[in-house]
Each structure stands twice: as structure tokens, then as C-alpha cells.
Amino acid sequence: MPDDELLSTHLQELRRGSVVLACLLILKKPNYGYALLELLQRRGFAVDANTLYPLLRRLEKQGLLTSDWNTDESRPRKFYRTSAEGFEVADLLHQDWETLNAAFRTLRDEP
Amino acid sequence: MTTTATSTLTDRYVAATLRRLPARQRTDIERELRASIADAIDERLESGADPTEAETAVLTELGDPDRLAAGYADRPPYLIGPALFVDYTRLLRTLLATVVPAATVGVALLRTVQGDTVTGVLGTALGTAITVAVHIAFWTTLAFAIVERVPSRRHPGGWRPGRWDPAALPEPPSRRIRYAELVSETAALVLFSSLILLSPVLSIERDADGRPVGVLSPWLWDTGVVYVFVAVAALSLGFSYAKYYLRWNLALGIIGTLVNLAAPAMLIWLATTDRMLNPAFVEAAGWSPEVPRWIGTGLVVLAVLTILHSIGEAAGQARRR
Numbered sequence: 001m002p003d004d005e006l007l008s009t010h011l012q013e014l015r016r017g018s019v020v021l022a023c024l025l026i027l028k029k030p031n032y033g034y035a036l037l038e039l040l041q042r043r044g045f046a047v048d049a050n051t052l053y054p055l056l057r058r059l060e061k062q063g064l065l066t067s068d069w070n071t072d073e074s075r076p077r078k079f080y081r082t083s084a085e086g087f088e089v090a091d092l093l094h095q096d097w098e099t100l101n102a103a104f105r106t107l108r109d110e111p
Numbered sequence: 112m113t114t115t116a117t118s119t120l121t122d123r124y125v126a127a128t129l130r131r132l133p134a135r136q137r138t139d140i141e142r143e144l145r146a147s148i149a150d151a152i153d154e155r156l157e158s159g160a161d162p163t164e165a166e167t168a169v170l171t172e173l174g175d176p177d178r179l180a181a182g183y184a185d186r187p188p189y190l191i192g193p194a195l196f197v198d199y200t201r202l203l204r205t206l207l208a209t210v211v212p213a214a215t216v217g218v219a220l221l222r223t224v225q226g227d228t229v230t231g232v233l234g235t236a237l238g239t240a241i242t243v244a245v246h247i248a249f250w251t252t253l254a255f256a257i258v259e260r261v262p263s264r265r266h267p268g269g270w271r272p273g274r275w276d277p278a279a280l281p282e283p284p285s286r287r288i289r290y291a292e293l294v295s296e297t298a299a300l301v302l303f304s305s306l307i308l309l310s311p312v313l314s315i316e317r318d319a320d321g322r323p324v325g326v327l328s329p330w331l332w333d334t335g336v337v338y339v340f341v342a343v344a345a346l347s348l349g350f351s352y353a354k355y356y357l358r359w360n361l362a363l364g365i366i367g368t369l370v371n372l373a374a375p376a377m378l379i380w381l382a383t384t385d386r387m388l389n390p391a392f393v394e395a396a397g398w399s400p401e402v403p404r405w406i407g408t409g410l411v412v413l414a415v416l417t418i419l420h421s422i423g424e425a426a427g428q429a430r431r432r
Contacts (some may be wrong), residue, residue, distance in 0.1 A: 033143060034150035050174045053147060054182030057140075061185075069142075075150075078143045 019047045019055065021097065024064060024082050024090035032070070032077040056080055064089055120166055121148055127176035132184055140183055148173070191255045199255045206247045212419055215240040216412070223408045229383050232408060236415070293355055300348050304341045316395040328389045336381070343373045354428075361429075368425040375414035375421075382407040382414070 022045045023036070031039065033053055040047050059065045064086035068079050082090065125144055129137045148169055155165035173179060181188045191199050219236040227235070311325035311332070318324050331337040350367035357363065381387045387410065388403050 033147040034154075037147075038154075048174075049147070049151070049172060050179045050182060053144070054179065054185070057183060058185055075146055076142060077146050077150075078139075 015046070018097075019045055019052070020059065021090060021093045022047075023052075023055065023059065024086050024093070027065060027080050027082040027086075030068070030079040030081040032079050036080070059086070120170060121145070124148070124170050124173070124176055128180045128183070131177065131180040136183070187259060190252070191259055195255055195259055199251070203248065203251050206251060207244060208423070210247060211240055211243050214243045216416065219412055219415070223405075223412065229404075229408055229411055233411070233415075289355060293351055296348060296351055300344055304344065307337060307341060316392055318391070318395065324392045324395050325389050326392050328386050330386050331381075336377075336386075340374065340377055343370065343377065347371045347374060364425060364429055368421055371421040371425075372418055375417040378414040379411050382410040 019040070022040060022043070026036065026039060026043070033056065034049075036056075037047070037049055037052050040052070056065065060067050060080065064083060065080045066083045067081070070077050070079050125141055125148075128144065129141055132140060148166075151169040151172075152162075152165045155168060156162060160168070178188065180186075215236050218239040219232050222232045222235050307327065310327050311329075312323055316324045327337070331340075347367075347370045350363075350370050353363060354367060385403070385407070387407060393400075393403055
């Protein structure tokens with residue numbers, strides 16, 4: 001069995017960046033911070049609140065997400081949605097992911 | 112909603128997070144953060160948790176507010192990041208290795224010229240070395256920490272840390288040069304030892320009976336210290352040969368360096384305790400009492416420089432292996 005701490009470091013390294021792609025894909029439908037956190041966790045993307053909330057703002061600043069305040073309900077919430085540029089980036093990231101995936105598979109299946 | 116006591120905890124958390132953020136971002140982040148915390152607490156309340164416990168658990172999960180603020184501000188949670196670290200340590204090393212010795216020797220010489228005592232000169236030199244080193248370390252670190260936080264650096268096409276080129280690799284000192292050094296070291300040792308050992312006979316000054324008066328104190332011969340000194344010098348030459356012909360290893364490096372330090376250390380001891388010069392010679396030559404002090408100070412400075420050189424060389428060799 002590999003060392004737990006070592007393994008978690010490697011997993012963290014491997015997953016870094018995958019949350020960005022997950023957010024860009026999942027925010028086709030507008031969503032707000034806490035609900036998005038829950039949704040991501042349900043879909044198998046382990047992410048902490050203190051990583052996600054700043055990340056959403058960073059992606060908005062980069063123009064990959066847009067946001068709107070929804071004040072219809074008693075608690076005002078900031079809804080994020082993937083922008084046109086965000087979709088382009090998501091496509092490119094996804095392609096890269098697929099390429100990597102194929103490359104890994106080839107490596108693993110090699111005799 | 113929650114009770115007064117528990118909402119205070121959220122208030123304190125939000126305030127602690129916002130404190131370190133730029134004012135123009137605060138309102139928006141506060142609104143969103145409060146909503147997110149409230150959503151998370153509600154979720155826990157729905158599954159039957161106690162309000163106080165729910166709030167504590169949510170805030171604990173969010174973690175250190177300073178860390179969260181660093182995330183919001185897109186501020187690196189480190190002083191100098193990996194992109195700059197190598198340049199930082201390289202510059203720091205270069206500055207420490209050049210400026211500190213230069214400033215120390217400069218101040219020591221100045222003090223000597225001003226006629227300070229040997230201990231005074233040494234004390235000032237040591238103080239200068241420490242002050243200069245601390246200043247260099249502080250200002251270099253500050254400069255790199257600022258560069259780390261300049262936003263343009265993160266964009267492509269912005270400023271990049273110095274490009275590395277294979278031509279910058281240190282060249283190994285050639286064996287022939289080291290051999291020439293060895294030969295001159297041997298010649299210097301033979302000449303130097305002969306002069307010391309023959310100095311009682313070769314002196315230009317004579318006493319009333321016409322016998323030569325040695326430059327060096329007879330105390331050195333009476334106690335045998337002069338032979339120890341020559342032996343130490345010869346031993347350090349022996350280690351130079353060992354370094355040339357044997358493979359370097361840690362034990363050899365350490366012993367060699369200690370032997371190299373012994374001769375200058377002895378020189379400092381002799382010069383500061385006034386056991387170097389023969390008082391009879393000073394009198395016969397008609398020197399003023401200032402002159403022996405000057406010579407003593409000069410020898411101490413020379414010895415300190417030799418020690419610094421030996422340590423620097425040893426450190427360089429240890430790093431190269």
C-alpha cells in the first residue's frame with residue numbers, strides 16, 4: 001500500500017485544474033455558490049468551499065463566467081453562468097483531457 | 112434565523128475575511144459569503160443539527176479566514192514562489208559572498224588606519240559583517256516578494272525571470288592550474304619557513320656585542336611555538352597534496368579545512384598577545400611603539416582574510432561534489 005499522505009498529494013496534483021473544467025461544464029445552467037458546491041460533490045468532484053468560492057470569482061474576472069444577483073428570494077444569491085468564452089475554453093480543456101485520457105490508455109495497454 | 116450569539120460568530124468570520132481585501136470588492140464578497148454560509152447552515156439545520164453546532168461546523172469547514180481572503184484576493188499564500196525562488200537564492204548568495212567580505216575588510220582597514228585597537232577592529236568588523244548580511248537578506252527578500260506580487264508577471268509576454276543558459280554552468284578548475292597552484296604553494300611554504308627559522312641569524316640589526324637581533328620574539332623559540340607554527344603550515348600543504356591526488360571526501364575536506372584554519376588562528380593569537388615581534392629588535396631598529404601595533408593589526412587582517420578564503424573554498428568544494 002502506498003503512503004496515504006503521499007497518495008493524497010499526488011491525487012491533489014492530478015485533480016488540480018479539473019475543478020475549473022467541471023465548473024465551466026456544469027454552469028451551462030446558472031447556479032450559485034453553495035448549490036454548486038453540493039452539485040459538484042454529488043457528481044464526484046471533491047472540492048472545498050474555500051477553494052470553490054474564490055475560484056468562481058477568479059473565473060468571472062477572467063471572463064469565463066458571468067454573474068447576476070438574484071434578489072427574487074428572501075436571501076439574495078449570486079448566480080454564475082458560463083460565458084461564450086468560457087464555453088470555448090471548456091471545449092479546449094475537454095479536448096486536452098480526452099487526449100490525455102487516450103494517451104494514458106495507450107500507455108497502460110502497451111505490452 | 113439563528114440566535115444572536117451564533118450570528119456573532121459568522122459576523123466575526125466575515126469581518127476577519129474582509130479585513131484583508133480591497134475595499135471595492137468587500138460589499139459583493141460579503142453578500143455572497145454570507146449567503147453561502149447561511150445556505151450551508153440551513154442545510155445542516157434541516158438535517159436536525161443544533162444551530163450553534165451547525166454554524167461552528169460550517170465555519171470550521173471554511174477554514175482560516177486569512178487563507179480564504181488570500182484566495183479571493185488572488186494573492187499567493189507564500190512570500191516568494193517557485194518561479195522566482197531560484198533567482199532569489201542565486202542573487203542572495205552572490206550578494207552575501209561578495210558584499211559582506213568587501214564591506215567587512217573595508218571597515219576593518221578604515222578602523223585600523225584610524226588607529227583602533229585590535230579587539231576594536233575585530234569587533235567593528237564582525238558587527239559590520241552581521242549588519243550588512245542582515246540588510247542584504249532583508250532587502251533582497253523584500254524586493255523579490257514585491258516582484259512576486261506584480262500582476263503583469265503572471266501574463267504571458269510580461270516580465271520573466273532571467274533565462275538560464277547552459278553557458279552559465281560553472282567550469283571545473285583545470286587540473287593543470289591546480290598543479291601550478293600546488294607548486295607555488297610549496298615554494299612559498301619553503302621560503303616562508305626558511306625565513307622564519309633563520310630570522311634570528313639573518314637579522315640586519317646587531318646588539319652591542321655584534322650578535323644579530325632576530326625580528327621575531329625569542330619567546331617563540333623558547334616555547335617551541337615557532338616549530339608548531341611551521342609544522343601546521345607544512346601540514347596544510349600536505350593536505351593540499353592530498354586534495355590534489357586523492358578523491359575528495361567529507362572527512363578529508365573537514366580535516367583539511369581545520370588544518371588550514373589552524374595557522375591563521377595561531378597568527379591571530381600571537382599578534383593579539385604581542386608575542387610576535389622581538390622587543391629588542393624594535394628598540395634596536397628605533398621604531399616608534401606604533402609600528403609593532405600596525406604590524407600586529409596587519410597580520411590579524413591577513414589571517415582573517417585567509418580564514419574567510421579557506422572557509423569559502425571548503426564550502427565551494429563541498430557543494431561541487
